[in-house]
Amino acid sequence: MSVIKVENTAKDFYDGKQIRRVLFPVSIEFTPGELVVISGPSGSGKTTLLSIIGLVLKPSEGKIYFDNIDVTNISDDTAANFRLKYYGFVFQQPMLIEGLTVLDNVLLSFGAQGGRPSEKVKKTAIEILDKLGLSNTINMQPLSLSGGMKQRVSIARAFVKDPIILLCDEPTASLDAENGIIVMKILKKSAIDNKRIVIVVSHDVRVLPFADRLIKIENGMIVSDTRENYK
Amino acid sequence: MRILIALKMAIHDRSTTTGALIGVIVIVFLVGQQLSVFFGLLNLTSVLPDHSNAEVWVMSKNIRNADSGNLVSGSYIDRIIGIKGVEWVEPVLIGSGVFKRDDGSFEPVRLIGLRRPSLHGGPWNFYQRGEQVLLDLESVVIDRLDLSKLGHPLLDEVREIGGKRVKVAGIAEGARGFQGTLVFATLEKVKEISKTPAGRYSAILVKLSNEADKNKIIGNMKEILPNCSVFSSQELSNLTRKYYITNTGIGGSFFFSTSIAILTGVVIVTLTMYTSVLSRARDFAVIRAIGGRKRDIMIIVISEVFFITAIGIFIGFMLLSTLFNYTVKSEIPSYFPAYIAPLLAFVTIFVSFLGSLAAIRVALKADPAQVFH
Numbered sequence: 001m002s003v004i005k006v007e008n009t010a011k012d013f014y015d016g017k018q019i020r021r022v023l024f025p026v027s028i029e030f031t032p033g034e035l036v037v038i039s040g041p042s043g044s045g046k047t048t049l050l051s052i053i054g055l056v057l058k059p060s061e062g063k064i065y066f067d068n069i070d071v072t073n074i075s076d077d078t079a080a081n082f083r084l085k086y087y088g089f090v091f092q093q094p095m096l097i098e099g100l101t102v103l104d105n106v107l108l109s110f111g112a113q114g115g116r117p118s119e120k121v122k123k124t125a126i127e128i129l130d131k132l133g134l135s136n137t138i139n140m141q142p143l144s145l146s147g148g149m150k151q152r153v154s155i156a157r158a159f160v161k162d163p164i165i166l167l168c169d170e171p172t173a174s175l176d177a178e179n180g181i182i183v184m185k186i187l188k189k190s191a192i193d194n195k196r197i198v199i200v201v202s203h204d205v206r207v208l209p210f211a212d213r214l215i216k217i218e219n220g221m222i223v224s225d226t227r228e229n230y231k
Numbered sequence: 232m233r234i235l236i237a238l239k240m241a242i243h244d245r246s247t248t249t250g251a252l253i254g255v256i257v258i259v260f261l262v263g264q265q266l267s268v269f270f271g272l273l274n275l276t277s278v279l280p281d282h283s284n285a286e287v288w289v290m291s292k293n294i295r296n297a298d299s300g301n302l303v304s305g306s307y308i309d310r311i312i313g314i315k316g317v318e319w320v321e322p323v324l325i326g327s328g329v330f331k332r333d334d335g336s337f338e339p340v341r342l343i344g345l346r347r348p349s350l351h352g353g354p355w356n357f358y359q360r361g362e363q364v365l366l367d368l369e370s371v372v373i374d375r376l377d378l379s380k381l382g383h384p385l386l387d388e389v390r391e392i393g394g395k396r397v398k399v400a401g402i403a404e405g406a407r408g409f410q411g412t413l414v415f416a417t418l419e420k421v422k423e424i425s426k427t428p429a430g431r432y433s434a435i436l437v438k439l440s441n442e443a444d445k446n447k448i449i450g451n452m453k454e455i456l457p458n459c460s461v462f463s464s465q466e467l468s469n470l471t472r473k474y475y476i477t478n479t480g481i482g483g484s485f486f487f488s489t490s491i492a493i494l495t496g497v498v499i500v501t502l503t504m505y506t507s508v509l510s511r512a513r514d515f516a517v518i519r520a521i522g523g524r525k526r527d528i529m530i531i532v533i534s535e536v537f538f539i540t541a542i543g544i545f546i547g548f549m550l551l552s553t554l555f556n557y558t559v560k561s562e563i564p565s566y567f568p569a570y571i572a573p574l575l576a577f578v579t580i581f582v583s584f585l586g587s588l589a590a591i592r593v594a595l596k597a598d599p600a601q602v603f604h
Contacts, residue, residue: 117232
């Protein structure tokens with residue numbers, strides 16, 4: 001069963017002089033339990049596609065379905081509610097908020113709409129941090145963490161909500177080889193163990209061995225969509 | 232949680248928080264200080280009606296303030312005393328003269344003549360000795376803060392006003408006028424110095440009994456004294472204050488300096504909050520991406536502004552109270568009515584939010600898609 005589906009989805013941007021099409025109509029379905037890598041050169045439209053899937057960008061054409069519900073033209077607030085409930089995000093930069101502790105950052109989504117994280121959620125957050133090797137950083141400020149640690153905190157922030165979909169934009173780009181592999185192993189395990197849809201946008205070849213499915217984009221068009229062993 | 236996030240962000244971003252705090256403190260302190268001087272000066276303008284202990288003032292027709300006016304006939308005293316509900320009626324003679332200082336120079340003074348032995352309308356608070364010193368024909372009472380202006384006369388020292396001998400017999404506290412240095416003396420002495428005709432006075436003060444209907448009696452007095460102005464003390468005080476606000480530089484100067492203080496504070500708050508939000512646009516985009524709505528971002532920014540404003544108001548009032556403690560007995564006219572404090576706090580909160588509008592606008596523009604670039 002597919003949870004998220006994009007159907008003939010395209011995106012145009014206006015650059016001040018003319019309308020430019022950055023994503024030509026694409027149709028893709030994503031199913032839980034697999035790690036999908038969307039790969040392609042810079043400017044190929046992969047981040048635009050990820051933004052549309054993540055409901056942070058509206059398509060110029062086509063439809064997006066979430067669990068067979070048309071979410072193409074939902075309001076900003078409804079999109080925010082969807083993201084809060086069902087999505088987890090790992091960005092190219094960890095994007096942790098300075099001034100908040102590691103634990104505060106992990107629990108950020110629970111407070112984003114004014115709620116308070118329960119003790120159970122806090123316990124879960126601490127367990128996730130522990131699993132990611134960050135148990136002794138709970139009360140530390142992001143500034144005192146290494147790049148790899150920060151990225152793992154951002155993964156914990158995405159995992160703590162137990163999202164159905166995990167969207168990762170170049171999660172290894174700012175990491176060294178060792179940390180990059182650690183992060184990809186965590187994401188892969190999350191897709192399998194938690195039956196999540198994990199979509200990784202990257203042009204880093206190090207991520208390919210972890211892909212269950214590889215979608216290649218060039219010039220705003222999908223040039224291949226394959227399921228094979230990339231090791 | 233949003234408030235906690237705002238609080239932690241504000242604490243972390245120390246330079247911005249300090250900058251915005253300074254803006255808020257500037258508003259509270261400068262406006263508060265201006266207000267205190269303004270009200271201090273206003274108190275000086277209406278010092279006589281405010282402290283006369285009389286409920287009604289009878290003065291000449293068509294007066295514009297308590298300091299102007301012609302002399303009125305003393306025969307009105309007999310007419311007023313006959314009105315039911317009147318407890319006492321006392322004349323006051325206001326004149327002018329020049330006080331001879333110890334170095335031979337002169338200082339113009341405003342003389343307030345009081346009828347013995349009641350001495351109503353006289354000094355209400357004494358620094359040294361008491362009002363009974365004015366029972367002596369030669370005695371005068373001057374204010375503590377005017378001593379230096381008058382050449383530091385000692386108690387019981389004999390000086391001259393308008394070439395007439397007077398004895399500085401008492402020192403008052405807080406009996407200062409707006410139009411000049413006040414010197415309290417007996418009616419006879421003021422009449423002698425000012426050379427006013429016999430049986431004529433500047434004002435007639437009327438005290439009513441507790442059960443008297445003030446408005447009714449004032450109405451009666453207006454009927455039987457058609458050639459006079461009859462005011463309650465409060466009306467005369469208000470009239471005098473209004474006169475000086477509109478006819479001197481007090482009002483304009485206060486309005487200008489207060490506006491500059493508010494503007495300075497608003498500019499500081501605007502710039503610091505704007506810069507702060509601009510530098511944290513990415514954080515707001517992250518919050519939006521992970522499920523925060525625009526209103527959540529607004530709550531975070533507003534909470535931060537409120538937090539900074541509350542602390543700024545607290546520090547501002549602490550500084551103000553320190554200033555007032557130092558100036559309360561100084562020559563700087565300073566008075567801060569209690570009802571002004573919440574008003575000033577409210578205005579400060581309002582202008583702080585006004586100064587934060589640009590920042591809020593920037594924060595609301597935080598695009599969740601931005602986190603993917």
